[in-house]
Amino acid sequence: MNRDEIPPGTLYLLILKTLARFGELHGYEIAESIQQASDDVLQVEEGSLYPALQRMLIKGWVTAEWGVTAGNRRARYYQLTASGRKQLERELSDFERVMGAIARVIQTA
Amino acid sequence: MEWLTELWRRMTMLAHRRQLRAELEEEMRLHIDLRQQQQQERGLLADEARIRARVRFGNMTVLKERSQSAWGWTWLEGLVQDIVYGARAMLRSPGITAMALLSLALGIGANTAIFSLIDAIMLRSLPVRDPGRLFILGDAKDSGISDEFARNDLYAQPVYRQIRKQNQVFSESAAIFSMTNDVYGYVGGRSEHEPMQVQLVTGTYFETLGVRAMLGRVFSERDDDSEGNHPVAVVSYSWWNRRLGRDPDALSQTIRIDKTVYSIVGVAPREFFGTKVGDAPDIWIPLSMSQAVPPHWGGYKDNTAESLYIFGRLKPGVTIEQATTNINLVFQQIFLQLLPTFPEGPHAGDNAATLRRQHVPLTPMAKGISDIRRESSDSLRILMAVVALVLLIACANIANLLLARSTARTRELAVRQALGAGRLRILRQLLTESLVLAMAGGAMGVASAPYLSRLLLRMVFTGPNIVPVDVSLNTGLLLFAFGVTVSTAILFGMVPAIRATRLRLTGALKDGRGSSSGAAKSPLAKALVVSQVALSLVLLVGSALFLRTIVNLYNVDSGFQKDNVLLFHTDESSAGYKPDDARLPVLHREVQERVNALPGIVAASYSSWTFGEGSWNGTVFVQGFDNDKSIDVKHNIVGKDYFAVMGIPLVAGRGFGPEDSTASGIRGVIVSQQMAKTMFPAGSPIGRHYGLGSQKNAGEFQVIGVTGDVKFDSLDEPAEEHTIDYYPLDPGAQYLRDFDVRYSGDPDTISSEVQKTIHAIDRNLPITRVETLDERLTDSLSGQRVMAQLCSFFGLLAVFLSSIGIYGLMSYLVGRRTNEIGVRMALGAEPAHVRRLVMREILVLVAAGIAIGVPVTVEGGRLVTSLLYDLKPTDPFSLFGATALLFAVTMLAGYLPAHRASRVEPAVALRCE
Incomplete structure (x- = not known):
């Protein structure tokens, strides 16, 4: 069970992307999705999602609404906003630029 | 977005x-x-x-x-937490907190009040356009009417016209009458007359100042272009507010003064109080009406009626030097032409010589013309210093209290740091606590400032002479005082905090409240106490000096008997009497006779002056006397019973009799002893002759009697100024303001009887004021009394604050040493010994403070010499008394903690940690 910490600074990107893909999710679902989508490689310290989500709420990238889970419990569901989508694009292009650069460095080596 | x-x-x-x-x-x-x-x-x-x-x-x-x-929002929540914690910490030591708050409140409140007053009187610029360009000719120190040739401060109306026309440096110039006319007039159709203060000004007055009317218009040159036919008035905002109830229709109102009805053409803006500080006129009337306004000074066309101050606004680009040169040139030309028209002095050619010597300085008028500034500037400056000292003491107190408190918390802070609190977090908390204290005290100070200011104004200007100065609080000053005290609180709240957080924790934790000598550790606190004691001594000696001055003045021999005398003021000019009215002597004679006949009246007499009203001075010409000394003689016109009323003894010769009342021949005068001594040094002055002014009048009067010397205008005037002569009332026709009565029995009954009698003779004669001579004397000391009161108040406040400081420091030190004292007592030390131990420390502090304070006091005393009477600033009685009082109070403040220390139970003390 060797799991990697997610690279610093990419937590927002992961959350944004996950929400873009699935629409409405609550915290636990977001954590699960990230983990599953990465084939259990990326390990979020699950609790740290919540400070991140609070910051994103403040930034206006996501909105939250209370709903009910399949198990009939109250949960807060997060959803991307328009500015969240824009932020996702920005973060994606940043990420790709950085990754490309790293890849080029590795290839020339 | x-x-x-x-x-x-x-x-x-x-x-x-x-x-x-x-x-x-x-x-x-x-x-x-x-x-x-x-x-x-x-x-x-x-x-x-x-x-x-x-x-x-x-x-x-x-x-x-x-x-x-x-x-x-974490910071905010932290702040709220700190504030709550700070408030709770303050409440834990309510004594210290109350003292600190009181120090802050008084420091800020009293300072702002005093500074506001000083600002109003000394520092504030006139609320006019570009006041820095306004200059007045001469120094505007004298006021009145003069006929001296080529004066550089007072000018006649025609001379003003010429200067205005011929100078090339003023863009506009104006003149105002050097005195205000206090008259009684009728507003609109009202039947009751009321007092009003009239200022006569030239038509260019408002324009030169750049003051526009708030309602209607101000004067123009046309309102002043011919004598006697411009009955218009501009009224002040405050008068409009008070007397017309802010009537928007004020411009249709009229004011009747004497026989002339003036239409109100404008209301001055609210902030404009005139050009003389402390002399706010109700009504401005064009100078062209000067003959019509009581007391009918007139002299509009007279070259020798010098009564105006001239001021002007410098043209752009003109320097003050250029202006002075030009004005002096114009001045010389004008007076050279006028030379033949002026009466000559004692010697021929005097006037020409005077003119050659004369120079007209230009004085900045940005802050207005001010008598009270001159009169009270010394007092105000000293008060400012006094209050600054109190502020210092208050700051020292706050510093001391905060120091003591935070030092006591060293261990608490160490514990908290040991538990992982960040240094910055602790600093922030201590800062917040200091701020809470400072802000609370500051708020109290700001809240109390207006009250203190009003109280102060009432103390400074007592009696009927309410000086209308605008002492609305100056926000800048309030902020300044607030800033000073609050930053003291913050600074001294932080210093120990920084020190405390820099501790080696283990040391502080081990140390506890143990046996370390607390004394050695607080040199700062001790220095503060020493300086407090020194400053308190300065203030105490100051108040002792002012108190002694008052006592000296009150006990000074005035030369007259102040008890059982009532003074009545009447205003004949407002009752329609003209200056040379033939009815005046009749009125005077009748009032004197009928009042004298009343029961309970010992004597009653008119006089042109009684004590403390100013004087009418002039030089006299005495045959065989060196008249170049030109000694000013104070003239008084009195009824024959005046000396009996005032209780002034006749030393030689006789008093006035019926033979002095005839219009023909040489008139008899009575002179004071001082005058007899200076002007008639050889032989008896009885029967000798002299005259007013120059030689040609030399035989005018004959001395018939000599009276004892009296104080004329103030109790502190020196003996050389007692050169006074008295002229008989009859047969002259002149205004007399004072009617003086010596009575026996109940003054209230006498007062109403006399007033009834006067009104029975002339129903319209306003009696403007009734007071006793004793009240007049006391009033004349009001300036000194205020100084003494304020100084005593602040002196005692200083001593009080210092005692609190000593008490706080010693309590704290004793608290720190409980353990040590316990050990000493367990080892057999007597309570008396412990007390001595503590008292010795206090003694050292107080002695050091006094040792520093005495030379400072002696040095500072020089500043107040001019305000003392018959007293040196090094008066040993004041010095010794103040030192003794200070010593006693501070020792008492120190004795309480010392006593507490001596009562420590050894067992308790040892268990204490």
């Missing part, structure tokens, strides 16, 4: 933070529950699954805090 919506979201979160916190917790709990469920489904036991879920989630408390800090 993005940040704005973000801020909005943050604010919403702040508002709902309680709910948000609950929601966050619910959300997190759900997460852990779901994870646990998942783990159980994978086959773990419930407990194990729960633990696993928690591990994967992380530290919930930290995460919650991090989530909340995302809202960005």
Whole structure:
């Protein structure tokens, strides 16, 4: 069970992307999705999602609404906003630029 | 705009933070529950699954805090916490807190009040356009009417016209009458007359100042272009407010003064009080009406009626030097032409010589013309110093109290640091606590400033002479005093905080409240106490000096008997009498005779002056006397019973009799002893002759009697100024303001009887004031009394604050040494010995303070020499008395903690830690 910490600074990107893909999710679902989508490689310290989500709420990238889970419990569901989508694009292009650069460095080596 | 919506979201979160916190917790709990469920489904036991879920989630408390800090309000919550904590800490030591608050409040309040007064009288610029360009000719120190040739301060109306026309340096110039006319007039159709203060000004007055009317118009040159036919008036805002109830229709109103009806053409703006500080006229009337306004000074066309101050506005680009040169040139030309028209002095050619010597200085008028500034500037400056000293003491006190408190908390701070509190966090908390204290005290100071200011004004200007100065609080000054005291609080709150947080923790923890000598550790606190004692001594000696001055003055021999004398003021000019009215002598004679006949009247007499009203001075020409000395003689016109009324003894010769009342022949005069001594040194003055002014009048009067010397205008005037002569009332026709009565019995009955009698003779004659001679004497000391009162108040306040400082410091030191004292007593020290131990420390502090204070006091005393009477600033009685009082009070303040120390139970003290 060797799991990697997610690279610093990419937590927002992961959350944004996950929400873009699935629409409405609550915290636990977001954590699960990230983990599953990465084939259990990326390990979020699950609790740290919540400070991140609070910051994103403040930034206006996501909105939250209370709903009910399949198990009939109250949960807060997060959803991307328009500015969240824009932020996702920005973060994606940043990420790709950085990754490309790293890849080029590795290839020339 | 993005940040704005973000801020909005943050604010919403702040508002709902309680709910948000609950929601966050619910959300997190759900997460852990779901994870646990998942783990159980994978086959773990419930407990194990729960633990696993928690591990994967992380530290919930930290995460919650991090989530909340995302809202960005942590600092605020910390601040609120600190403030609450600070307030609670303040309440834990209510004594110290109350003292600190009181020091702050008084420091700020009293300072602002005094500074506001000083600002109003000395520093504030006139509320006119560009006041820095306004200059007045001469120094405007004298006021009145003069016929001296080529004066450089007072000018005649025609001379003003010429200067205005011929100068090339003023863009506009104006003149105002050097005195105000206090008259009684009727507003509109009202039947009751009321007092009003009239200022005569030239038509260019308002224009030169750049003051526009708030309502209607101000004067123009046309209102002043011919004598006697411009009955118009501009009224002051305050008068419009008081007497017309802000009538918007004021311009249709009229004012009748004597026989002339003036139409109100304008209301001056609110902030404009005139050009003389402390002399706010109700009504401005063009100078062209000077003959019509009582007391009918006139002289509009007279070259020798010099009564105006001239001022002008410098043209742009003209320097003060250029202006002075030009004005002097014009001045010389004008007076050279006027030379033949002026009466010549004692010697021919004097006037020409005077003119050659004469120079006209230009004095800045930005701050207005001010008598009270000149009169009270010394007092105000000293008060300013006094209050500054009190502020210093208050600051020292705050510093001391904060020092003591935070030093006492060294251990608490060390414990908190040991438990992991960040140094910055502790500093922030101490800063907040100091701020809470400072702000609370500051707020009290700001709140009390207006009251203190009003109180002060009432103290400074007592009696009927309410000086209309605008002492609305100056916000800048308030902020200054606030800033000074608050920053003291912060500084001295922080210094120990920084020191405390720099501690080696283990040392402080081990040290505890143990046996370390607290004394050695607080040199700063001790220095503060020493300086407080020194400053208090300065203030105490000051107040002792002023108190002694008052006592000296009150006991000074005035030369007259102040008891059982009533003074009545009448205003004949407002009752329609003309200056040379033939009815005046009749009125005077009748009033004197009928009042003298009343029961309970010992004597009654008119006089042109009684004590403390100013004087009419002039030089006299005495045959065989060196008249070039030009000694000023004070002239008084009195009825034959005046000396009996005032209780002035006749030393030689006789008093006035009927033979002195005839219009023909040489008139008899009575002179004071001082005058007899100076002007008739050889032989008896009885029967000798002299005259007013120049030689040609030399035989005018004959001395018939000599009276004892009296104080004329103030109790502190020196003996050389007692050169006074008295002229008989009859047969002259002149205004007489004072009617003086010596009575026996009840003054109230006498007063109403006399007033009834006067009104029976002339129903319209206003009696403007009734007072006793004793009241007049006391009033004349009001300036000195205020100084003494304020100084005593601040002196005692200083001593009080210093005692508190000593008490606080010693209590604290004794507290720190409880342990040590316990050990000493356990080893057999007597309580008396312990007391001595503590008292010795206090003694050293107080002695050091006094040792520093005495030379400072002696040095500072030089500044007040001019305000003392018959007293040196090094008066040993004051010095010794103040030192003794200070010593006694501070020792008492120190004795309480010393006594407490000596009562320490050894067992308790040893267990104390």
